[in-house]
Amino acid sequence: MKRTGAQILCESLVKEGVEVIFGFPGGAVLSLYDTLPQYPQLRHILVRHEQGAAHAADGYARATGKVGVCMATSGPGATNLVTGIANAYLDSSSVVAITGQVARPFIGKDAFQEVDITGITLPITKYNYLVRDAASLAKVVREAFCLSRTGRPGPVLIDIPRDVQMEQAEFNYPRKVEIPGYKPTLEGHPAQIKKAARLINEAQHPVILAGRGVIISGAYAELKYLAEAAQIPVLTTLLGVSCFPEGHPLSYGMVGMHGMAYANIALHNAGLVIAIGMRFDDRVTGRIDSFAPQARIIHIDIDPAEIGKNVSVDVPIVGDVKLVLKKLNKLIISTERTEWIGQVEDWRKEHPSLEIRDSASLLPQYVISKIYEATKGEATIVTGVGQNQMWAAQHYCYDKPNTLISSGGLGTMGFGLPAAMGAKVGRPDSPVWLIDGDGSFQMTIQELATIVQDNIAVKIAILNNGFLGMVRQWQELFYQKRYVATPISCPDFVKIAEGYCLPGLRVKHRGEVVPAIKQAVEHEGPFLIDFMVEPEENVYPMVPPGATLVEAIEAPKKKVEAISDSAKLPVSNI
């Protein structure tokens, strides 16, 4: 039986196990939307801006490990997805974006709402397709999902001209995918694994530096085994947070620009760095030429192009983290490293990085620690970008796997609310908290309407300091407190909540924090709390741009004066 292109797309999505599509209709996807009701298994969630659809699909993908799907019309619908697609690309998130395109005879004619979205997304997708006929659509969808979720995951875009959506073709869903140029290496090379094991067994001062690859690969147990058997301190990147229980005695938290001072010191002084599923981002390494100067480096990653890109590596192992660790673990000799662990413990004691200073005012770190207590560490935390994100990464204790969802590589303000929405749709039975800043939150605030319409019970904690806080912090420290364009006026978020028909509370004093959080937890649907926090609180520790990891500014007893002129800062990626 012949079907239309739109039906073929829906049939294919059903075959791929898709349950939800975040989307926004328009002229070039009308046929798709008209067909959707024939497939009640495909739940459509109407966002208020396409960027929200892409972030929601991303949040959903990270929370579930499945592919997140978003859909938009041609032209502005497609370009509005771009930020979300780039975000998914940099954080290796499995997203399939479906866009409508003008009818084939109009392509290239600057037709109404025509944009070359495959051209635009070329450098920010793992792959993309302009579908030329309905007969090839099933194969395209099959390939797209396979590419998106396997190997190093990433976003794939499918652009479907509106006449292809209406064209009739036979529906045959291909059982196998054959892409001659695509064969991810999953099994690590045995000789390399042996070499790595030898280095680990001989190492005096090893650390594990774990990233999001551990989460994507689901290698929690393998990582834990390695750390425990060989007694190696575990450090994580921002996106690696929650790949290893933070309450574990061998967990030394996050490294990098706002990492724990002791974690950075341990990394800097390590004799062996076992980097697992991470890519030596500049926010992680600090000044690259003095990164872990004495260390030999083992780098396990599924993407061969990441090996040797930023730092030179002694033992590269290309493969799936879980499969590689399974093999590696068999060769690990159980060791006691009392001396080294003791040393790292001493650093932890000497450089307490998580102490919340005593203050009568409402501190953002305090708010987060109370959210942690109220949710007993069971919640999935989604963040905006900026200070809120760093405090959320630092002050919530992530004991359960894959419980922090944050925009790492792209640092997309506005990621929070839609991503939290996607995460909650993916994890309906577990609490999802959005910790956001007043600036970041306002970038995608319109999605409040979506969470209300679809009753997506996201709990929202706004850390409202009246500034674009992270930029202000840089201005304070490196631009002599010239606060240019960072003071930000905010609407009354409680009234905004009321306007969108969800309950909201304002919290100004410490004493109100716990009862407010309790109320949010006990409320069934979405809930917003506007925490009026200390306006000029800084995120510490902080490794200044261009500095080595051990040159962190740690939380001062009182506020520090500007430390240097920005012109004197070494060249780095600031």
Next chain:
Amino acid sequence: MATAKHTLVALVEDKPGVLNRMASLFRRRGFNIESIAVGHSELPHLSRMTIVVNGTTAMVEQVRKQVDKLVDVVKVSDITGSDKVARELALIKVKANSATRTEIIEIADIFRANIVDVASDSVTVEVTGDEDKINSLYNLLSGFGIKEMAKTGRIAMTRGSLVRSRSRHGRGKG
């Protein structure tokens, strides 16, 4: 670290947009293409691309890995160090008159180049060879005045495999 010209040969799917993906990758990663040449290969649906890129060995290795990551690229190798045949083709239109024409033709002969067009005021020479040969001919002809030149990118392949010729002599596998 010293930079040098590297020759990469890629087998790619013969699909619309592949050249664009390749060029986009080079631009995006900040790699400089000296030349790129594409055409059909001996395999159906696959094209062979020869890319010449200038850089340090480490940088070119990163280029190679990034190219290899492109879904449409089936295989890519850096054949710089291998025993290979590499050719470029140039068409050079040289100013000529009755007094200089013979000399130009003689120079072309020495280079085993062909005269493909003769007009009252010019001679067009077609030359095939490696970069050095073409440059030498160009330098010699520039004395007469060059009106126009067009050049292809380099195409290259490794020479016949040694393994195969060994096995023919009974020294192969085993």
